[in-house]
Amino acid sequence: MSAESPEGRDLDEVGGEEEAAAAAGGQSRPTGDDMASVVEYYAGKNVLITGATGFMGKVLVEKLLRSCPDVQALYILVRPKAGQSMQQRVSDMMKCKLFDRVREDNPDFHQKIIPISSELMQPGLAISPEDQERLKACIDIVFHCAATIRFDEPLKHALQLNVIATQQLLGLAQQMHHLQAFIHISTAYANCNRKHIDEVIYPPPVEPKKLIESLEWMDDGIVLDITPRLIGDRPNTYTYTKALAEYVVQQEQDRLNIGIIRPSIVGASWQEPFPGWIDNFNGPSGVFIAAGKGILRTMRANNDAVADLIPVDTVINLTLAAGWYTAVHRPKTALVYNCTTGGINPFHWGEIEHHVMSSFKRNPLEQAFRRPNANITSNYLINQYWILVSHKFPALIYDLFLRLSGQKPQMMRIFNRLHKAISLLEYFSSQDWEWNSENMSMLMSQLTPEDRKTFNFDVRQLNWPEYIENYCIGTKKYVLNEDMSDIPAARQHLRKLRNIRYTFNTLLVVFIWRVFIARSQMARNIWYFVVSLCFKFLSYFRASSTLTN
Incomplete structure (x- = not known):
């Protein structure tokens, strides 16, 4: 999967003059206090974030709290789960190692996080009237991150979470008295049925309102049964509904300042x-x-094929820079950023x-x-x-x-789940795309040198081998919670597995010899010929080495 740089132009030069950038994007010019830096802009702002526990x-x-310490408050929509209250979920989130740096700088950072009970599957997002009035009165900027990212989500469910919930949030945003920007997180694969993808909103595969009305009465x-025909040449319901959501967001560009990432x-x-x-474990x-x-x-x-990975902090x-730019420059049309x-900076699946x-x-x-x-x-x-040979056969043996040791078999079940997950990724790992990224380049050119350091999204600087190394170590430390001090023992375990493999291969060769080769004169002759040939080659190389020395 690939993205195309804009005509080979230097990223620092694209959109260089502020007036030119404004003219190209149809933006009005910023004035007065609007010229603040990104950090200064977020000072005193009330921010609403959906999907904050994802x-x-x-x-x-974390980034807002650490890099914009003067932000007024972060209102986050949280869904209560069975057996865990909204407050418990937020408390568990703030205990995460991710917040260690924020915790060192400001032990009371949690006071700026204000949870709002919400459920995206319910009408009106299940936000209470009191909380709705509170949000309408104070929110300055909205970051809509919430979505289902399951590729095989049933269409009705994906439509509710990715499209209808977005519609309802937009309805609430229109009533916010001080809202300056609405930033929607989409996906570069919303239009993956195209090979070249510009930073524009493409016509939707179907009118969202008509689809929603049609599916209401269907079981x-x-x-x-009809999902494959509806999604057409898109691979799954995720990319299909994200394309619909982009169109829904675009419809509000005359009433709201909108950015789409x-x-x-x-x-x-x-x-x-x-x-x-x-x-x-996703992706x-x-x-x-x-x-x-x-x-x-x-x-x-x-x-x-290009493996178009993008680091989450990038x-x-x-996203934060786009929030600042959208609020300050007030674009007349929704700006799309192919991130x-x-x-x-291409990197391929074979290299990964x-x-x-x-x-x-x-x-x-x-x-x-x-x-x-x-x-x-x-x-x-x-x-x-x-x-x-390498998955199912070893799983059956294990x-x-x-079973023989009185334990419950599990390896075949694990492999079946793995094969299902990988099959969902094959579409994205077997082909290339070209993305236009001019708006991403333009935004970078609008940042001050200090903001470029604080909010760095210049992927030209990304060292892929180093990044992949850190990624793998990160899965060990943060997903599997393994201690790095145990690496010597883990290496010893790998050596043990290597010895087991060598022993197994040796026994397999002996078995093949006894069963197939030793009983046939022709097979024995072929075997002896191959072995003698190998010895001749070894003798030749040994003699050549001696003469050289």
Whole structure:
């Protein structure tokens, strides 16, 4: 997957003059107090964040609190869960290691976080009338991060979370007395049925209102049957509903100042609050962990295709800068930012495979199933062969061992879940896209040198091998909660697995000899010929080495 840089122009030069940038984007010129820096802009502001307990939402909350310490308050919509109150969820979130740097600077940072009970699946987002009035009276900027990111989400559910909830939030935003910007987090793959994707809102595959009305009366079975025809040439309900949501947001551009952020595959942090922070198994993280554990041995992907990973802190820095720019310049039309790396600093799936394997051999995960050794292939038949030989066959043997030892078999179930997850990613790992990123470049040119450091989203500076190394270590430390001091023991475990593999291979050769070769004169002759040939080559190289010395 790839993104294209704008005509090869330098990122610092694109949109250089403020007047030119304003004219190109249809913005009105900023005046007076509007010329504040990004940090100064957020001082005293009340911010509403949806999806704040999710991966990107947490990073957004942390960045605002750390880099904009004078922000007035962060109102976050939180869904109470069974057995856990809204306050407990927020308290658990703030105990996360992600907030360690904020906690050091301001131990009372939690006082600026104000949770609002909400449920995206309910009418009006289930926000109480009192809380609605409170938000209408004080909110200055909205960051809408909440969405379902499950690729295989049933269409009705995805439509409710990604489209209808966005409509309802926009309705609330229109009633906010002091709102200056509404920033919507979309995805670079909302229009993945196109090969070249500009920073524009494309016509929706269907009118959202008509689709919502049509699905209201249908039962889940009917919706499931017609889903493939509805989503057409898009791979899943996620990309389909995110495209609809962009159109819904665009419809409000005459009433609200709107910015839309389109990140590609969001991965671990690059620099902030520390390298490699990640807290989930979603996307590439689960694949990396499966490969590091030696469970994943093969994956269908194009080695030469661009793996358009984007670090989460890069996305958040761009999001906050876009919030500032949208509020200050008040664009007449919604500005779209393709937040991608492929056209600016490309890295390929084959390179990722190499660096992930190398990293996990240097910093192995604890209790690996096998030594890390995954291979990428674009050939379907070869991939199926390796799934059978390297996944299913070992899983059957291991489950048999568990049964004989009185334990519950689990390995085949794990592999089935892994194959399902990888199959959902194949569409994105087997082809390329080209994204226009002129607005991302223009925004960078509008920042002061200090803001460029504080809110860095210049992916030209990204060192991929170093980033992948930190990413793999991050999965070990923050997702699996493994101690780095245990690495020597983990390396010893890998050596043990290597010895087991050598022993197994030796026994297999002996077995093949006894069963097939030793009983056939022709097979023995071929065997002796091959062995003698090998000895001749060894003798030749040894003699050449002696003469050279």
